[in-house]
Amino acid sequence: MAAESLLKPVINQAFFTRSVHEVAPDLIGAILTVDGVGGVIVEVEAYHHTDPASHSYRGMTPRNAIMFGPPGYIYVYRSYGIHWCVNIVCEDEGSASAVLIRALEPRHGVDLMQQRRGMDELRLLCAGPGRVCQALGIIGADNGARLNFPAKGGGTPSRFILRPRIHDAAIVSGPRIGISKAVDAPWRFGLRGSPYVSKPFPE
DNA sequence: CAGTGGATGCTCT
């Protein structure tokens, strides 16, 4: 896995029409906000449609239908009956793949995130997929929302804004968290040295 | 700190 990755990628639909294993590390360092609240993406996981750990592995169901649609859309699902988790859909080899957003470095709307999370400590505000959704106010109704691609014919702007990173980023990778299949595949990516990840990466 | 277990709801078998 490349230690350094693309400087300032252009975030458009083509960005998400690539191998999900390339898209995922390229999202590290980008800024994700929902209604202006969010921060720098410091941890993600890639889920390819041929991956037994992916929701799309067994084909389309009502829950994962968004994954089978066009890339650049938001897939939200409930985890363990309690938490929401947010993904960005990718089109990899013509079928459903996605990148799970696992942690952010809080930057925008910190007060609101602290209020929603019921805690002040920045390091734990967005350190985990459930925490990211709670801090950013992402819920099931956001499933199927669209990222702000360059406007084509107007329409209401999305709550979800993704801006590319502006500095190069040192990427680390390792096995994913909380899964029971394909447990050794190194498809979790993080910003090297970030204290805002959900769990340290082995260096 | 590390380890355990409870909360909770929806999907798919």
Next chain:
DNA sequence: GAGCATCCACTGT
């Protein structure tokens, strides 16, 4: 009816 792409509180060092 089982099994989760989780988090938090609580236990015992």
